[in-house]
Amino acid sequence: MHIPDSYLDISVAIVFILLSLSVLTLSLHRLKKEKLSSLFGIVAAAIFAAQMLNWPIPGGTSAHFVGGALAGILLGPYAGCLAMTVVLTIQALVFGDGGLIAWGANVWNMAIVGVFSGYYTYKALEKFGKTFASFIAGWLGITLAALFAGFEVGISASFKYGLQITLPVMGIWHGILGIVEGAITAGVVSYISSRRPEILENRAPAGKIAVLGILVMVILSPLFAYTAELVNYSEPLENAAELLGLPDYSVYSGLLPDYTVPGLDPYFGTLITGAIGTLVVLALAYGMVKYARNS
């Protein structure tokens, strides 16, 4: 399920980097008072090791365990999401599994959608029995993560198969593989609840507003990605004007018209204007911070 670079459009990849970073920042903020680096590290290493196991399934093929829902159930959603991010980052930077530009999308799918949906499904169904709840959580976590991956790849113009192909391929295949994920998650949770139940009970409650915010982001993320893909590198108003056939009259074209430098190659011009814009914003931000400190 790890998406490599070049399968996603840059605009789609950037949307998911921003979304993932915002949830990770929130998770780190929620856990800032806890000394957890070794817990994240060791549990991340354990999830990594568990992912190495090759589970045989009927028909001669095999499947790998992902562990997003399990991480959420064992560590809570925030710490689980960070532990899964650690796993995905090592996989990208040591093993070359999953791209660097696509890192945000992979974190979004497996460490955020997989963990949060798994955790809350487990919590919602816990009253029907831990084994049943964890099976559904494991199955749903991986299936939703795969559907998001299918959406991100399908919406990207670089990958010519559309959503009508990528969504069913990813969804149906992982819906079937998800049974293995659910069975293993249920086995682990049932064993831990009988031997060390306190591991499953000592989770700090997640804040309602924060969870609502993440839920809104998860629900709206396809819309963000779709808009980013639609707009791409041009202005929505320009697209609308073009659609309506309105003529283009410029009142003042600016110092750097259309984000280019007159007389230079458009791409090179865009790079230069981008650098100038960034420097101006940084200088303004620096000035504001200095002013705020002095006053």
Next chain:
Amino acid sequence: MHVILEKSLKEASKYFQNFFIHEYSEKGALHAVDARIKIFTTLVLIFLSISTFEPQKIIFIILTLTALAKLSKISLKKIITRIWLFSSFSFTITLPLFFQDPLYPFLFTLRVIASLTAIQLLIMSTSFSEICSALRSLHAPKIFVSALWIAYRYILLMFQELISIFMARESRRVAKGSHLDLWRKGGESIGLFFIRSFEKAERVQLAMLARGDEIAYYRGRLRKVDFIYLLLLTFVVVWWVVI
């Protein structure tokens, strides 16, 4: 359960070679470049590879990466071994689109090859401790970088622990179970493994507290070789724009 063990050990032995790839790579030019610069330039090279479908631009990036590998004494054969599987997968799945756009499967695969090679050059010329230090220097949160470093150091040990649990269960097994039985028993074994992981995490946390709970990160100043490499990459970017 022996099926899980056999398949997992076979796959893991290939996978874990990655841990030592930096150690057995001969030291070349790219190894001397600061990891912060290498992370930045890798992102730029991937960006250049995936933001175009123009054949001359993609081929230019692949040639640049090949030259960098040669300069850095990184074996092209090893890079190919590590990227061929996903490159051929990308070609296979895009091949049905040949009749709509004959060039598309080739250009898409070349983009994949370029981006995968860029990542492999980073991995094969940079140790993970350098990457962690670089991430910390680039203001990645301390708790996250510490967790990355701890996870990296414990992966082999945790895998060994997991395999030993499966081995012990396998040696006590008297009957062949169904697939469902296998998943259930396997789930129990992983449950035991996670309980041990939590216990180990508590011990490691206490040991870290006793030692001061600090992981030192090296933050050196950029050297001449770093600026030369940046200049070279600037030239690549300008040339990529021009062609």
